[in-house]
Structures are given as structure tokens and as C-alpha cells.
Amino acid sequence: MKTIDEQTAEKHKAKMAKRKAVQDAEVAGKTVEKGLLIVNTGPGKGKTTAAFGLALRMIGYGRRVGVVQFVKGAWHTGEKDAFAAFGDRVVWHTMGEGFTWETQDIKRDVAAAEAAWAKAAELLVDPSISLVVLDELNIALRYDYLDLDMVVSALKNRREGLHVVVTGRNAKPALIEAADLVTEMGAVKHHFSAGVKAQQGIEF
Amino acid sequence: MKTIDEQTAEKHKAKMAKRKAVQDAEVAGKTVEKGLLIVNTGPGKGKTTAAFGLALRMIGYGRRVGVVQFVKGAWHTGEKDAFAAFGDRVVWHTMGEGFTWETQDIKRDVAAAEAAWAKAAELLVDPSISLVVLDELNIALRYDYLDLDMVVSALKNRREGLHVVVTGRNAKPALIEAADLVTEMGAVKHHFSAGVKAQQGIEF
Structure with a gap:
């Protein structure tokens, strides 16, 4: 006679075998490979850190990533120092002038956003880059510092295979x-x- | 007479000055420093990558981080290779045996979860570690591979100043x-x- 433990184990095995069949069919149904346009948004924490985690994953395969920071500027961040360990596998542009309530100068904000976008445009056409992170681009779009149609069109028409992450x-x-x-x-x-x-290593 | 541009700029400045006052008051009201227990959950992408982005940020300040992977095991990931660049600033334990529908063996899953938790328990008491990432611990808890009360109690009673991220x-x-x-x-x-x-650099 089988023990209860053995019965539980057998039931589990049967259930998981069924589940594996479903999973395998799902995986088999996914065949497209493409450069993704990824957006991390919402009020919660993790938009920028998830983008950087993805950048790290990409770097792990020896690929190059580009980062443009649209808002962060003045202050020091741990991630920037950490990415420096990867040398020229990371192209990093901190182009922000700080939060819009810090600058209190709409012309300066617009000029900073335009300069940041110019760097982004360079990265989008650089064939050595596999992933571009446009950190807080959503903020620049929200305040109409950049033309939405122009930006969306450039992102849609990115070169084949390029992954882009937009945060904010x-x-x-x-x-x-x-x-x-x-x-x-x-x-x-x-x-x-x-x-x-806000604490070191958590927020900045 | 002022131009429309000048009027817009002045209105913006006044609005942002008000906003800055609100922000400054908010920042001034936050005085607590503490090790955080952080949970990244939900069906969307970014739970693990956000945890790794945070780890990177912490590493940027010269601090040490520990990672235990409760589910990932068999397969190769870019993040593991990338973190290797930081030498002994990252303690990495890949303890999973793969998805539960791959092993189809509940005893093996429980044993793997227990072994992973033993590594987690070591990291929780290691004073040289500033952040511990318990990747996919939620999966082990969901299937009752680990005792929920035991885990929550250990996390609540973590040493002062230690940040912990649980994903899944x-x-x-x-x-x-x-x-x-x-x-x-x-x-x-x-x-x-x-x-x-699933693509290299994006999902693994």
C-alpha cells in the first residue's frame, strides 16, 4: 500500500506533468525575435532599477548598453559608479538639470531635454549598442519639453533588433x-x- | 510690455517655486533611516530586474550584497555573469532546481527550497552584507515549500540596517x-x- 506521502508526490507529479505540457506548448508558440520597446511607468518604485537590471543582464552577454538620464543630473548615484566597472560596455549620459521644481526655469528644462534627446538619437543609430535606457524620458514628455510625435516616431522606427527602455x-x-x-x-x-x-543604495 | 514667452516662464517659475516648497516640506518630514523589507510582486516584468538594479546601486557605494535564487538553477543568466565583475562584493547562491513543472518532484522542490533558505539565513546574519536579494522566494512560499511564519519572522527580525528584497x-x-x-x-x-x-539579455 502507498503511504500518504507517496500519494501526494504522485498527485503532484501528475499535476506538474500536465502543467509542463501547457508551458511547453506556450513556449513553442512564441517564435518571434525582435528588439523591444519597453516602458516602465506607474507611481511605484522599480521603474529605473528594473531598467538598470535589464542593462546588467545585457552586459552579462558582452553586449553594450547606452543610458541617457533626462532628469537626474546634479546628484550622485550608486548605479553610475557601479556601471563604470564595465568600461566602454556602458555609454552613460547624465543630461538632466534636476527636478523641474529645482530649476524653476522652463527654458532651461526644455534645453536640457533637447540636449538629452540629441544624445538618445545618437545611441539609437549606434550599431554597437544592444539596449538603450531613456531614464525619465516620460517626465520630459509629460511636460511637453519634447515633441511627442517626434519621439514616438523615432522610437518606433528604431533599427531592427534594438531594445529600448523608457522609464518615468x-x-x-x-x-x-x-x-x-x-x-x-x-x-x-x-x-x-x-x-x-531617501537612503543611499535604495533611492540613489 | 512682457512677451507671451516671458509670461509663460514667469508663471512656470511661480508654480515650481510653490511645488518646491511642498517638496521640501515633504522631504523634511522624512527623518527615519532603516533597513527596509522590500517586496516586488505582481504578474508584470521587472520584479527580479528591479531587485538587481537596487543591488547594483548598493554596490556602487562599495557595499556588499547577497543573492539567493530560489527557483532559477539550471539555466544561464546574464546578470550572474555581470555581477561576477564585482568580485567578492557580491555573494551569489543559485539554489533552485528550475520550475516546479520541470522537476515534477515535490520532495526535491522542498529540499531545494530548504537549502536555499539555509543560504538566506547565513546572509541575513552576515554583518558585511548591506542588501540581501531573495529572488523568487515568493514561489517557494506560495507552494508551502517553506514555513511562512518561520520565514516572515526571520525577515522581520533581521539585523538593524539590513535591506532585504523578496521577489516573485x-x-x-x-x-x-x-x-x-x-x-x-x-x-x-x-x-x-x-x-x-524569451530573448537573451531581456528574459535571462
């Missing part, structure tokens, strides 16, 4: 429409609400 | 309750639904 809250519907993968980071619970300050 | 879908309510920061990655749009396969 309030992604524009036209960008979401053009994207292959859109993740909304939802803040279920946030430590800022409990009075915790 | 279907985070248990008790873990969410114990956490300081919970992000739900929502899949607004996913390329798998459009027949795109």
Missing part, C-alpha cells in the same frame, strides 16, 4: 500604444509614507 | 504586512502575448 511616471498613451512591453509599477505600500527618508 | 508573484499577505515597501508590477502589455519569445 505618466507614460503618454501614444508611447504605450507603440510599446511591446509596458509595466505599471504600483505602490502597494511605500516607506516614504512611514516617514522613511 | 503572489506574495503572501503576511509578508506584505511585514514589508516596508511593496511594489506590484502590473502587466499593462506583454510581448509574450504577441508571440515574442
Whole structure:
């Protein structure tokens, strides 16, 4: 007679064998390979860090990545220092002038966004780059610092095989429409609400 | 007489000055520094990559991070190779045996989860580590491969100042309750639904 443990193990095995068949069929049904337009948006934490995690994954295969930061500028970040370890496998442009409520100067904000976009445009046509991260581009689009049609059209017409990640809250519907993968980071619970300050290694 | 451009710039400046006052007050109100228990959950992409982006940020400050992978095992990932560049600043334990529908062996899954937790427990008490990533721990908890109370209690009682990130879908309510920061990655749009396969540098 079989023990209860053996019966449980057998039931589990049968269930998982069925599940594997479903999974295998799903995987077999996915055959397209393409450069993805990825958007990380929403109010929660993880938009930029997920983009950098992806960059790291790509670097692990010996590929090159490009990063343009549209808002971050003045302050020091841990990620920038860490990516420096990869030498010329990372092309990094910190082009922001800080938050728009810090500059309080719309002309300066627009000029910074345009300069950042010029760097982005260079990376988009650089054949040595496999992934481009456009960090906080959504902020520049939200405040109309850049022309939405121009940006979306450039991203849609990126060269074949190129992956692009756009981050920032309030992604524009036209960008979401053009994207292959859109993740909304939802803040279920946030430590800022409990009075915790921005900390080294966590927020910057 | 002022031009329309000048009027717009002045309005913008006034609005942003107000906004800065609000932001400054908010920042001033946040004074707590603490090691955070962070949970990245939900069906969307970015749970693990955001954890690794955070690890990278921490490494950028010369701190050490520990990673335990509860599910990933058999297959090669770019992130593991990339983190190797940081030498002993990263302690990496790939302890998984693959998806539960691949092993089809509940005893083996439980043994793997227990072995992974033993490594996690070591990292939690290692004073040289600033951040511990418990990748896909939620999967082990969901299938009851580990005792939920034991895990949540160990995470709640982690040493002061230690940051921990737990990833994986279907985070248990008790873990969410114990956490300081919970992000739900929502899949607004996913390329798998459009027949795109898992690609190097993107999914692994």
C-alpha cells in the first residue's frame, strides 16, 4: 500500500506533468525575435532599477548598453559608479538639470531635454549598442519639453533588433500604444509614507 | 510690455517655486533611516530586474550584497555573469532546481527550497552584507515549500540596517504586512502575448 506521502508526490507529479505540457506548448508558440520597446511607468518604485537590471543582464552577454538620464543630473548615484566597472560596455549620459521644481526655469528644462534627446538619437543609430535606457524620458514628455510625435516616431522606427527602455511616471498613451512591453509599477505600500527618508543604495 | 514667452516662464517659475516648497516640506518630514523589507510582486516584468538594479546601486557605494535564487538553477543568466565583475562584493547562491513543472518532484522542490533558505539565513546574519536579494522566494512560499511564519519572522527580525528584497508573484499577505515597501508590477502589455519569445539579455 502507498503511504500518504507517496500519494501526494504522485498527485503532484501528475499535476506538474500536465502543467509542463501547457508551458511547453506556450513556449513553442512564441517564435518571434525582435528588439523591444519597453516602458516602465506607474507611481511605484522599480521603474529605473528594473531598467538598470535589464542593462546588467545585457552586459552579462558582452553586449553594450547606452543610458541617457533626462532628469537626474546634479546628484550622485550608486548605479553610475557601479556601471563604470564595465568600461566602454556602458555609454552613460547624465543630461538632466534636476527636478523641474529645482530649476524653476522652463527654458532651461526644455534645453536640457533637447540636449538629452540629441544624445538618445545618437545611441539609437549606434550599431554597437544592444539596449538603450531613456531614464525619465516620460517626465520630459509629460511636460511637453519634447515633441511627442517626434519621439514616438523615432522610437518606433528604431533599427531592427534594438531594445529600448523608457522609464518615468505618466507614460503618454501614444508611447504605450507603440510599446511591446509596458509595466505599471504600483505602490502597494511605500516607506516614504512611514516617514522613511531617501537612503543611499535604495533611492540613489 | 512682457512677451507671451516671458509670461509663460514667469508663471512656470511661480508654480515650481510653490511645488518646491511642498517638496521640501515633504522631504523634511522624512527623518527615519532603516533597513527596509522590500517586496516586488505582481504578474508584470521587472520584479527580479528591479531587485538587481537596487543591488547594483548598493554596490556602487562599495557595499556588499547577497543573492539567493530560489527557483532559477539550471539555466544561464546574464546578470550572474555581470555581477561576477564585482568580485567578492557580491555573494551569489543559485539554489533552485528550475520550475516546479520541470522537476515534477515535490520532495526535491522542498529540499531545494530548504537549502536555499539555509543560504538566506547565513546572509541575513552576515554583518558585511548591506542588501540581501531573495529572488523568487515568493514561489517557494506560495507552494508551502517553506514555513511562512518561520520565514516572515526571520525577515522581520533581521539585523538593524539590513535591506532585504523578496521577489516573485503572489506574495503572501503576511509578508506584505511585514514589508516596508511593496511594489506590484502590473502587466499593462506583454510581448509574450504577441508571440515574442524569451530573448537573451531581456528574459535571462
